[in-house]
Every structure is written in structure tokens, then in C-alpha cells.
Amino acid sequence: MSKSEKPARIETPQAIRGTQDIFGADAEAFARVVESFERIRRLYRFRRVEMPVFEKTTVFSRSLGETTDVVSKEMYSFEDRGGESLTLRPEFTAGLARAYITNGWQQYAPVKLATHGPLFRYERPQKGRYRQFHQIDAEVIGAAEPTADVELLVMADQLLKELGIADGVTLQLNTLGDGESREAWRAALIEYFREHKASLSEDSQDRLERNPLRILDSKDPRDKPFTVDAPKIDDYLSSEAQDFFAKVTGDLDAAGVAWVRAPALVRGLDYYRHTAFEFVTDRLGAQGTVLGGGRYDGLMESLGGAPTPAVGWAAGIERLAMLVADAGQVKESRLNVAVVSEAAGLDQSACALGFGLRRKGVSVDVIASGGVKKRFAKAVKLNPQLILVLDDRGLSAGAFANLRVKSLTSNQSVATDLADDILQTLEQKFYVDDSFTIEHGRELQLRIDSPAQ
């Protein structure tokens, strides 16, 4: 190739907008959220479900409502090679409901289900809002009693507390009433807002036809004066719906879960009834909802199933992980041992020592490449509890290597626990004459006579 001819430039494909590559401490925070959820859902005896990432488009369009933003403009839908319209799941609940019907899970009812994984919505990305995002999800299907709502809420409360992020997060609670209450309230809201339509914001004028409940939580100052005097759900609740909500709030109080009534709290999706709730923080800007859900007694019928009461919630793992990271709750775990080879001929032995220690459950990084004199400094930067240095300086005849041990931890018991593992491993790998101990603040030298076979 001549100098004037440049090789064709190979362009690196960009990551898809709204997707993330999560690494290091952020990935640890993410894993921490999932691990805590997995632990707690077992305590509450929720059964693990693995779900397909895509479904027939009708699973979502029928259950969420054709007019919702999620269905009308945010779904990743495509035709497969057979001409079927499929959609990457934008939420868990609809797919779980479909699975409940098609797999005959009625036989387990009431069944408590938990899952987590990626979801997809074509939205404008922002902090805490991605096109591929991840949720943990818990549902109780086939339980009509308010105790199911309460169990889910107490479980969510426990999760947030165990993640160490409950401070500054409040549980906002509302009821949408049963189907009849909800419809009556909705009709009253439309009638009320229609009288003031000209004074409402453009967004709310649009919402009036599509989703009038949403006007209630509008942030536009032009809407505020009217939302204050808008019809209240409490005036439209049937006595059954009132009793239901009273039982939920009473049981929450008994369980010691703090909540506030949020009469303007509504759900975006059509299938919700009765209890609606959000755990909200002011620490994530516009994406303040950290966990949300409610009761969806109408959903199963929209998918052709028998009427089936159900409640559930979902929480954004990224949002929880951000709060966990901000609270300084998660660090990558500290390295136990760094093994440093300070002679090229000992690199293999250093690796062998490392492998042996790892088989004993000790975390190890081996440094056996690069400039010999800079390896110790590299080891220090890894911040291990112990550094093991192998070198061959000043060896007497027949000797194989020197081993030096330096403790970087102030916790002596950690070091001595590790010493047992190290000694055992050394005895497997090398002939060692004297037993040794590791003492804090002191380095020990050990002569190794020859490698074991």
C-alpha cells in the first residue's frame, strides 16, 4: 500500500439511542437492586417467572388501550418473516396476563409472580429514561381482597428500605374506584373541564378527549386553578369501593407503612381500578416515580380471559440503582490478594499461586506483566488486603524464590483468615519449610525451596 492510499476507514457502529452499557460501580448498583428484589420476593413467596421479550402486538394494544401514548407511538413493533405483527414488550403486566390465560395458571390462583428484565419504549431519552430500560415486577393474580394490595405495598416498602433509599421517597396512594365509580368520575371530569376548555393548556385540551384523568396531574400553571376545584373521586366511590380503600389504608397503617393520600394520582394505562400508588422521590428530576402500580381487575377480560382480579407493581431498576449509587451504598468489593511476580521466571508460579487461592474462594489479581519495577505500584493501586510478592533476589543455592507478604488492611482478623488459605495453597504448590503467620503492619519473608510437581 502506498503512502498516499489510506486504508478504507471502518466506521464503528454507534450504540442505539437510549440504550446503555452499564459498567463498574453502576453495574454493581444495578445488580444490587436485582439481588435485593430476588431475596425479598422469596421472603414474600412470589414465584419467579421468565417471560418472552416479545409478544403479538395485540397483547399490548388490547390491554393498554389503543389511545394510550405507549401503544400509539412508543412501541417497537415489526413484522416477522411470517407477516405477524410482533412488539418488544413495553411493560410486563400484559404479557403476564396473557401467560396466565394461555398456560392455565388459574389452577394456582391466587398466584404471586415476580420477574425482571428489559423493556422497550420509543421515547425521548433522558436521565432515568431509556429506550431499553429494566424493571423489577411483582404481581398477584386472582386475588380480589385488599390484603393482596397491602402485601405488595409492604413488600415494596421493605425493598426500598433494604436498599437504603427510603429516605426522601414517599408512598402516594389513591383509589380509582371500581369500574362504575371510575366511569362516573371520568364523565364528571370531562363535563367539568369542558366548561373551561378554552383556558386550559394545549396539552390538557388534547388530554380532555384522550385521557381526561391526566389533566389532574398537569404541571402547567394554566391548568392548576381548575384542577383544584375539579370533581373528586371520593364523591363518586361506591360504598364497596370506599370499604376496599379503607381496608387498604387501615392495613398499611397497621403494618407501619407511611403513605400520603394523593387524590390527583391517576394511572396512565386503561386497565387500572381501585388502588393506585407511586413511590416518588424528588431526587431524580422529572423522572421522580421510582415504583408504581395498582389494581387491574379489568385486564384479563380485555385479553379474552375470565374476569380475574389482580394487582401489581413495577419499578425502574436504573432509577433505583441511581438512588442506591447516590446514597453511596455500593462499591465494588475489595480485592483480597494481589500476587506480584518480580522476576520473569516466576510469572508462571505467581499465576499458579493465584489460581490456587481462587479455588479456595479468595479473590485474586495476578500482576505478572509489564515493567518489573512498576508491578508493586500497580498492585498497591488495586487496593488489596494483602500483597504477595515473589522474587528471586539474593537467593542462596538451591532456593527457588522469596515470598514476601504485605498487609494493606487495618483489619487484622481479615488478614489472618486469609493467611490460612494462603498457607494451604502454598503447601500444595510449593515445598515450604516453616509455617508462617501474617501480622498487621509487618512484612514477612519466606524462602521457597522449589516448586511442587
Place this chain on the structure above:
RNA sequence: GCGAUUGUAGCUCAGUUGGUUAGAGCGCCGGUUUGUGGUACCGGAGGUCGAGGGUUCGAACCCCUUCAAUCGCCCCA
């Protein structure tokens, strides 16, 4: 889908009014020093200034388009 801000080395950022071969710190690689070691010093690699087009004798800088991130709206977990 709408509005605003930002985009320069692996990372964090300088870069004057448009003017030589685009810089620093950290990180990375190598060397010297130190020698029970984490220091200091020296050197090196690494950039089509997000991308494409335009204006100009000359563009990281001005204009247009586009991509992306961030903040808000919308929506939602």
C-alpha cells in the same frame, strides 16, 4: 413529538478576535531514581476537534444539516 444546553486524547477539561505542527492534568506504555517498595523525574504512544456540507487566503472557533448526551415539556417505572 416540542424547547434549551453541550459535544476537543481512554477520562476530566483548557484552547484569547478566525491565523504556525491543537494543549494540560489524570490514566496507559517505557526508562531513571527510591529499595521493604504507594514517591519523584524523564520519555513515548494516543486526536479526521461528534459527523457531513458551506463561508473564508485560512475554521476546533462563523453558518446550515445531522447524530448523540444532558435538562425541561410530553409520557411513564
